Amino acid sequence: MALRELSSLEKYLGLKKPNKYTTQGDKKVPVLQNNNGPPLVGLVTIGCHLVKEAKRPKLLGDSAESRAVVQQWLEYRVTSLDGCSKEDNKTILKDLNLYLQDKVYMAGSQFTLADTFMYFGIHPLLVDLAIQEKEQYVNVTRWFDHIQHYPGLRHHLPPVAVLRNRIYTSKHH
Amino acid sequence: MKLFVSEGNPHCLKVLAALEVSGVQCDVQYVNHEERVVPFLSRPALPALILPSGLHLFSSNAICRYLFEISGQDSSELCNQWLEWEATDLQPALLQALHMAVLQGKGSEVSKVLQGPLNYLEQSLSKGNTPYLTGEAVSVADVVLWAALYPVLSDSSLALGERTSVKAWFDRGAVMHSCQSAAQKVLQGKGLQGMKSYMQRQPASQSSQCRGTQPCN
Numbered sequence: 001m002a003l004r005e006l007s008s009l010e011k012y013l014g015l016k017k018p019n020k021y022t023t024q025g026d027k028k029v030p031v032l033q034n035n036n037g038p039p040l041v042g043l044v045t046i047g048c049h050l051v052k053e054a055k056r057p058k059l060l061g062d063s064a065e066s067r068a069v070v071q072q073w074l075e076y077r078v079t080s081l082d083g084c085s086k087e088d089n090k091t092i093l094k095d096l097n098l099y100l101q102d103k104v105y106m107a108g109s110q111f112t113l114a115d116t117f118m119y120f121g122i123h124p125l126l127v128d129l130a131i132q133e134k135e136q137y138v139n140v141t142r143w144f145d146h147i148q149h150y151p152g153l154r155h156h157l158p159p160v161a162v163l164r165n166r167i168y169t170s171k172h173h
Numbered sequence: 174m175k176l177f178v179s180e181g182n183p184h185c186l187k188v189l190a191a192l193e194v195s196g197v198q199c200d201v202q203y204v205n206h207e208e209r210v211v212p213f214l215s216r217p218a219l220p221a222l223i224l225p226s227g228l229h230l231f232s233s234n235a236i237c238r239y240l241f242e243i244s245g246q247d248s249s250e251l252c253n254q255w256l257e258w259e260a261t262d263l264q265p266a267l268l269q270a271l272h273m274a275v276l277q278g279k280g281s282e283v284s285k286v287l288q289g290p291l292n293y294l295e296q297s298l299s300k301g302n303t304p305y306l307t308g309e310a311v312s313v314a315d316v317v318l319w320a321a322l323y324p325v326l327s328d329s330s331l332a333l334g335e336r337t338s339v340k341a342w343f344d345r346g347a348v349m350h351s352c353q354s355a356a357q358k359v360l361q362g363k364g365l366q367g368m369k370s371y372m373q374r375q376p377a378s379q380s381s382q383c384r385g386t387q388p389c390n
Contacts, residue, residue, distance in 0.1 A: 027261075029261075038251075040250060040254060041254055041257075041258070042253075042254055042257040042258065042261070043257075044253065044257045045250065045253045045254040045257050048250070048253055049250055052250075064239060064242045064243050065224050065225070065226055065228065065239070067239075067242065068224070068230055068235050068236070068238060068239035068242070069228055069230070069235075071232075071234075071235045071238055072230055072231065072232040072235035075232050075234060075235060075256075075257070075260050076232065078257065078260065078261050079260050079261060079264070091215050091216070094215060095213055095214050095215055098212070098213040099213040108228070
C-alpha cells in the first residue's frame with residue numbers, strides 16, 4: 001500500500017526516475033535507499049523528501065503555521081488513520097467532517113502533501129460507505145471528490161462515486 | 174498564540190520541554206484532562222496550541238516542531254524521521270508500558286515491552302556516534318524523544334541494562350535541565366504515579382500490545 005502511494009506521488013510530482021523502495025518490519029514501513037546518505041525510513045519522511053527533490057516546497061506549506069498543520073495531518077494519517085478499527089472510522093469521519101466544513105484543503109486554502117496522503121488513507125473508508133453515510137459526512141465527501149479529481153493524483157486508486165447534486169442541494173448554509 | 178496543557182499528561186511534557194529549549198514566548202494554560210480545547214475533535218486532545226491565525230494544532234510533535242521552527246531551527250530529514258518513528262513505533266509501546274507500570278503495578282515488565290524501540294535507539298545512537306540524535310547539537314527530535322521517555326527512564330526500577338549509548342544520551346545535560354523542569358510541572362514530583370488519572374482515561378489498545386513486543390527494525 002505505502003509503496004504504491006509513494007509511486008503515485010512520484011508520478012504526480014513528475015519525478016523522472018522512479019526510486020527503489022524496500023520495506024521493513026511486520027508493518028511494512030517503506031525504506032528509501034538514498035545514494036547521498038543513510039536510508040530514509042517512513043511514509044511521511046520519504047514523502048516530504050520527494051517533495052523537496054521535486055523542488056515543490058509549497059506542498060509542505062508556505063508558512064511556519066501551514067507547515068505545522070501539514071505535518072500534523074501527515075502524522076494523523078500514519079498514527080490515527082492507519083490500522084484504525086471500524087468504530088474509530090466513524091469518529092474519524094465525524095471529526096474530519098467538522099474540520100473541513102470551512103476549508104477547501106486539509107491545510108486551509110492551499111493544496112498540500114497532507115491532502116495527498118489523507119486522500120490515500122481515507123479512500124478505503126469511503127469505498128465502504130453507503131450513499132446515506134456519504135451524505136452524513138458531506139464535507140469529507142466534497143473534499144475527497146475534489147482531491148480525486150485533482151490532475152494526476154489518483155493513479156493507483158479507483159474513483160469513488162459521489163452524488164454531487166444531492167450533496168450540494170440537501171443542506172442550507 | 175496559546176498553549177493548553179494538563180497535569181499528568183506525558184504528551185504535555187514534550188511541548189513544555191520544547192517551549193523551554195526553544196525559548197519561545199507563549200501563554201500556557203493548565204486545564205482538566207477532559208477539556209475539549211480543539212472544537213472539531215470528539216475526544217479531548219491535549220496538548221493543543223492555538224496558532225496566531227486561529228488554527229489548532231493537536232499533535233504534540235507538530236507543536237514541538239513549530240516552536241523550534243519559529244525560533245529559527247528548521248527540522249532536517251533525519252529529524253523528521255525520528256519524529257515519525259516516535260509517533261508510529263515508540264508511542265504505542267510507551268502507552269502499553271505506562272499502562273502496565275501506572276495502572277497494573279507491573280513495572281517489572283516495562284523493560285520487555287520497550288525492548289524493541291530501546292534497542293533500535295541504542296543501535297542508531299551507537300552507529301551514528303554523535304552526542305545527539307541528529308548530530309552535534311540538540312534538535313527537536315532529542316527533545317521529543319527525551320520527554321517521551323523521561324517518565325519511564327527516570328524511574329529507577331526500569332533499568333536500561335547494557336544500552337550505554339541510550340544512557341549517555343539520556344543523561345546529557347543540555348536537554349536534561351530544560352526537560353526536568355517541564356517534567357516537574359507535569360508530574361508534580363510524583364513520578365509515574367503523577368500520570369495515574371491521565372492513564373485511567375486512555376484505552377488499553379490491543380493492537381499496541383502486539384506491536385510493542387515486536388522488534389521494530
